[in-house]
Amino acid sequence: MSKISQPWLPRALVRAVAAGLAATGLALAASPAGSAEAGQTAPPACRAGTLYLTFDTGSMSQAALIADTLRRHHIKATFFLANEPTINKDSSLDPGWAAYWKTLAADGHVFGSHTFDHVYLRGVRDGKVTMRPQFGAHAGQDVVMDQHSFCSELNRSARALRSLAGTAMSPLWRAPGGHTAPQTLQWAEQCGFKHVGWAPAGFLGDELSSERFSNQALLARALRDLRDGDIAMAHLGIWSRKDPWAPGVLEPLISGLEQKGFCFATLRDHPAYRDWIRGQAATVAGRR
Numbered sequence: 001m002s003k004i005s006q007p008w009l010p011r012a013l014v015r016a017v018a019a020g021l022a023a024t025g026l027a028l029a030a031s032p033a034g035s036a037e038a039g040q041t042a043p044p045a046c047r048a049g050t051l052y053l054t055f056d057t058g059s060m061s062q063a064a065l066i067a068d069t070l071r072r073h074h075i076k077a078t079f080f081l082a083n084e085p086t087i088n089k090d091s092s093l094d095p096g097w098a099a100y101w102k103t104l105a106a107d108g109h110v111f112g113s114h115t116f117d118h119v120y121l122r123g124v125r126d127g128k129v130t131m132r133p134q135f136g137a138h139a140g141q142d143v144v145m146d147q148h149s150f151c152s153e154l155n156r157s158a159r160a161l162r163s164l165a166g167t168a169m170s171p172l173w174r175a176p177g178g179h180t181a182p183q184t185l186q187w188a189e190q191c192g193f194k195h196v197g198w199a200p201a202g203f204l205g206d207e208l209s210s211e212r213f214s215n216q217a218l219l220a221r222a223l224r225d226l227r228d229g230d231i232a233m234a235h236l237g238i239w240s241r242k243d244p245w246a247p248g249v250l251e252p253l254i255s256g257l258e259q260k261g262f263c264f265a266t267l268r269d270h271p272a273y274r275d276w277i278r279g280q281a282a283t284v285a286g287r288r
Helices: 011-024 063-074 095-106 146-164 182-188 215-225 245-259 274-288
Strands: 048-057 076-080 109-115 121-123 128-133 143-145 229-237 260-264
Touching: 011 095, 011 128, 063 245, 076 146, 095 109, 109 146, 121 182, 128 146, 143 146, 146 182, 215 245, 229 245, 245 260
Parallel strands: 048 076, 048 229, 048 260, 076 109
Antiparallel strands: 121 128, 128 143
């Protein structure tokens, strides 16, 4: 999804989010996070199930805060990497971010590709796909890709991560905007990447207008609606949101979900992806 201009969102999703926020009524005082008392015994771990936090790169304005919050709660998450402009006036996969990615790797987080130039699917025709990079040399232009060039785009992020952090990327990818087609899904799997979307309740809303969707409302909705097995999605910073999401939501969201009895894991342990990841690892090992 777009990190610089107003992001593209399916109208049905925006309507669903708005309806969910209205139903919530901002009743945070009745939520587990709001009702926890000092000294209250924590509920048994994972009694409510497991959730999977994922973060796409974005502006990186909240990158340090998110890493520190996850570390404080001993939570491992999955990060999808594209080479996006940052608040430091560089790009997220430039050498200046090497220490950040190394620290996340050392903390045990998992990484996937978000394409290198954050390319949006525009269409499929005659066995080729038209993509529009948001960044890079062809930013804003339609580019026709065959399987080789599409797979190269996915692997560019993997190569950058290994160069910066000395760690391998998991064989996972997330399409910008969530836009996929049978052709791109097939090509990606043939070159070793399985696509990862997110649950409806897992859309945490950090791309939405803060004037229309307050942090308090987004927090209440997530605490109410997230269920066992859901993949949640946010970003390491969004240019367009005036009231940043992470400072106001991430800590109380995690605390509230922990109080409800949720635990957290990376996508390496997700039932839809763990066998794929192990299989790809075995394939790579067999080639050596």
